[in-house]
Amino acid sequence: MPEEFKSLSNKFLKVASGVILTNDIDDVIFALDPYFEHFNRVRWVVSGLRTPDKQLDIIIQYCVSKKVQYNFTINDVDTKNPDGTYVWQLAWSTLLDKGLLINPPRAAKCLGTYKHGILINPSPHFRGIAFDISSSRDPNGNYDPTQTLNQIIEVAEYAVEQNSDIGIVSTQEERQQDCLHFNCESEG
Numbered sequence: 001m002p003e004e005f006k007s008l009s010n011k012f013l014k015v016a017s018g019v020i021l022t023n024d025i026d027d028v029i030f031a032l033d034p035y036f037e038h039f040n041r042v043r044w045v046v047s048g049l050r051t052p053d054k055q056l057d058i059i060i061q062y063c064v065s066k067k068v069q070y071n072f073t074i075n076d077v078d079t080k081n082p083d084g085t086y087v088w089q090l091a092w093s094t095l096l097d098k099g100l101l102i103n104p105p106r107a108a109k110c111l112g113t114y115k116h117g118i119l120i121n122p123s124p125h126f127r128g129i130a131f132d133i134s135s136s137r138d139p140n141g142n143y144d145p146t147q148t149l150n151q152i153i154e155v156a157e158y159a160v161e162q163n164s165d166i167g168i169v170s171t172q173e174e175r176q177q178d179c180l181h182f183n184c185e186s187e188g
């Protein structure tokens with residue numbers, strides 16, 4: 001029997017199809033629903049558990065849209081050049097230089113000008129303890145410019161104020177993706 005996640009029955013903070021849930025993020029998304037109801041705001045969780053190869057796929061898509069040269073596939077998460085860098089590391093660094101702030105599939109140092117030489121950790125999404133809420137888009141691609149990131153921050157702050165045990169460790173704005181990122185407690 002597949003596990004039933006509570007948050008799939010949410011009425012206000014809904015989970016888009018294709019989002020992979022874990023128990024840790026399901027608890028928080030479920031607990032947030034009444035607070036989105038309180039503000040009468042319907043919003044969508046657009047990202048949950050991700051994998052390193054899915055992350056590399058996203059990097060490839062950005063390379064295509066930003067016309068950044070790349071020579072690897074999603075199967076090259078652990079493939080390295082003779083100099084010890086990952087085959088995707090330079091292209092990923094170039095995306096950072098272009099302002100696309102995206103986590104690497106593995107911990108890696110930036111090779112470009114942005115944070116040159118600094119080690120960036122892979123996404124907490126890989127550990128199943130993070131999710132993203134889109135500020136202004138639904139899964140059908142509809143865009144509502146009256147919906148803002150600050151409206152989600154407002155709900156999140158209110159929720160933590162009302163229930164400090166809700167399981168939210170921190171939030172982070174992802175302006176490029178137009179999302180609010182949530183880091184959650186791990187039940188371990």
Ligand SMILES: [Zn+2]
Pocket residue numbers: 047125130131132174180181182
């Ligand atoms: Zn995120």
